[in-house]
Amino acid sequence: MAADPYCIPCEHYDCWIEIDVRDEHNRSFKGLKATLTDDTGKSETVTLNDGPTLVHGFAVGPITVKLETQPWFKAAQSREVLKDGQSAVPAYVAEKAGYDDTPREHIKATTGDLCLTAPEHPLPEAHQEGKAGKVRLFTKHSYVIEVKGYPINVLRIGVFFDGTGNNTYNAESGLKKVEQWLAETCSDPVQREKELRGCQMGRLPVSDSAANDKTNVWKLYDQYIFGAKTLSTHSYISGIGTRDPVAGKDGMEYRADDMLTKGLDLDFGGENTSIVGKVNQACEQGIVAAITRDLEDALPNIECIHRIVFDVFGFSRGAAAARHFVNVIDQKADHPLVQAIANTPTIRLKAGFDWANRDDVRITFVGIFDTVASSYHPGLNIRLQDDCAERVVHLTALDEVRKHFPLTRITPTAIGTSIPPHFTELALPGAHSDIGGGYYSRWSLRNPNSDPALTECLELERFMSEEATTTQDTESRAYRQAKAYAEEKIAQGWVDRLHPHLARAATPPVGAISLIPYSFIRRRGKDDAWPKKAVYVEVVMSRVVEGEYSRIPLHMMVEAGRAVGVPFKDWDPTVSTLSLESGAIKLPAVNLTKLDENWALAATEQGVIKNLSQQLPATVYRALRRDYVHRSASNQGISSPAGTHKQETTVSKERRHIIGNLEA
Incomplete structure (x- = not known):
């Protein structure tokens, strides 16, 4: 807004100027403060109207117009850019004349052209001062100032919390040893004779998180579409009580699980492998690392991020972590992710981005498998408020009865007679990891003689x-x-x-x-x-026990997410990790493909509480138990005995302890 070099300042303050600041959609910036200054230094600060704003009392000559920086940034960056030729402003300019029947002049400007003070962080190049051309304003003129809009960028972040004792990296390492054991011990006649009992009783050569297959949490992570096209990213957080491998002199070093944390959910020695510790890990490191990795090529071209939405998933204590994460993020501006993103210059948020405002940050989808907290951590909060997310789906395990694995429902009470209209809770046949995944399938193992591992x-x-x-x-x-x-x-x-x-x-x-x-x-x-x-x-x-059944709850969660816009890939049952076909020599009696057809869309129904086992004939449920449902409760180990209840009518009196959401 440079002055005309041929204009001589005049000190007769009897001139006017009319301005009308609008975006490309022809919407005004009503309510913002604008400071107009003439060449003598005289200023007038006015509040912009919905239409033209007329200001008197200037010396004849050039005028600068500046808007209060932070409110201006916030307003300007919220206005969406249009394609060339689509602006609604030219037609508006032609509608009528300005003040004193003066023809209105159409001026194009950028955010930088109208900043009162220098921005704290550099504006994107296209929005810097002068990038729309030189802006020159004079008294006794009527101007419609069209401000260049911004691409409205919504960053979608999928966060995936694995279960207690589940760690994909350790599972991949353990699988190699299991396959070696199957090939060199259980399939070799000489070795098999020595180790016959171990092979017959399924005594794997590995333990803890190395003895599990990849869970449904990892498979959801793998199905989540990410990249510049969808402006989405995904972050996998390994399970509670597990340690990720670290780089060593001779390659990756795999570390044993933290058994105290697995048992008590308390952090010892600064490990931060508890529920709260894993959520902190996601906020402090995991999510930012995922953004910079998945969107490395896109970030330099993103002018600013206007909104962040989260899809959050979890299994077991990872489901508790997902629920705690929701409570950390929703309507809060004091969590570690705020600072982590602020410290990453390549991730640019719009001016005035408000972490505590659901217009800027929203939990869109929560998908959880069989929530178990079993925690002594004083800072844990897994109670979900009715409005915490746009959609919540919980799949629970009917055949889980372990004493120390109480279920925390998303229904207000343990009985579960009501549920918010956008929540869904379905109880399915199966033990804990039949719902959340983690048991080996023949599709996971390359050895045709997989029985010992199953x-x-x-x-x-x-x-x-x-x-x-x-x-x-x-x-x-x-x-x-x-x-x-x-x-x-x-x-x-x-x-x-x-x-x-x-x-x-x-x-x-x-x-x-x-x-x-x-x-x-x-x-x-x-x-x-x-x-x-x-x-x-x-x-x-x-x-x-065959391992394919857990893919049905996985498919249900994928379809529930896809129904409300979660960017999952189309379900492809020919992929080995998703296949329901059995590789057993003696085929199981239950047709999982047919069961999947009946249940795949069950979780898309909102506001329901259902026990899907009631849809099965008793003979089918028994056959499902025999061939596919694992028995997690046993008399071995402190975490394994079955919970009992004196009012249970069965001989065993086994009954799982259940907690309502309001008690969580």
Whole structure:
């Protein structure tokens, strides 16, 4: 807005100017403060009208127009650019004359042309001062100033929190060792004889997160479309209690899981592998790293980001992490991601970007599998407010009964009689990882002899009774209880047969529940004349369980997301990681493809609470349990025993503890 070199300043302040600042859509900037200054230095500050703003009292000659910088930036950067020739301003200019019947003049300007003060950060080149041409304004003229718009950029971020003890990087390393074990130990006649029991009982050569397959969280991450075309990015956060590999002298170094954190969800020694620690990791490092990686070529061409939306996913404690992340981000401006993005100059947010305003930051989709918190962390918050996200889907496990794996629902109460209209909660047959993924499938393993890696051999329960020394083990109360327990499991479909008496040293037969009784004499002191016999009966189940069923909950979540715009790829069942076809020699009785056809779109229905097992005939549910549903609860390890409830009518009295959203 340079002055005309031939104009001489005049000190008669009787001139006027009329300005009308508009965007390419012909919308005004009503309410913004504009400061107009003549060549003598006289200024007038006015509030822009919805139409022309007339200002009197200037010396004849050039006038500069400047708007208060931050409000101007915020307003200008919110106005969307149009393609060349689509501007609505020329027609508006031609509609009528200006003040005193003066013809209106159409001037094009940029954000930089009208800044009152220099911007804190450089404007994109196309919006810097002078880039629309030289702007010259004079008194006794009427101007319509058209300001160049911005591409409205909405950055979509998918955040994927894996479950406790689930880590894709460790799983990939472990898979190599499992395949080597299958090939060199279980398939080699000489080695197999030495390690026969280990192969028959599915004793993998790896443990913890290295012994799991990739979960549905990773597969969702892999299905998420990212890049410049969709302006979307995705960040995978490994599971609670797991440590990611680090670069070492001889390649990647894989580190053992943090067992204390896996058990208690508390951070020890600065590891930050708890639920809260993983959320902090996502905010401080993971998300920014994903943006700069996935959008490396696009970021230099993005003038500014106007809005950020999040799709958040999680399984198990990762589902708890997803819920905590929602509460950290939603309507908050004091979380670590704010500073992490502010410290990354290639990620440019619009002026006045407000992290606490849902117009600028919104959780669009929350997709979670079987939420388990089991946490002692004082800062954890997994209660979801009704309006926290535009869409929430929760898939839960009906056959999960472990004592230390309570389910936290998204319904207000544990009973689950109501749900917000945009929430969906569906209960499916299956144990915890049948819903969230992580069990091996034959599609995961290249060895045709995959049975050892799919074998599940568990001590389900152990019963004890004190008997007379003359009582046979098989006549004891412990044996009767064990047999009743085993028969109930058979009736539920877990296996087809009972092996009533197995020696302790014997290998349990596959496809059966075995009762293993043993006893010893218990004396109450060396002079006890009436010793008792302590009888123990172990209930052991051994079977080969196929691993494809978890792909149905995966497909359901993909379709639920796609229905509301989450950028997932089209579902392709021919991809090995998504296939429902069985590679078993003896084909399972349940047709998973047919089941998938019935359930794939179930999670797209909003405002519903459903138990999908009620859609299955009892015979189909039993067959599904036998061939595909894993048994997670056992009598082995502190985290494994089944939860029981005295009001449960079954012999085992197994029942999962359930928590409502309002209690979370």
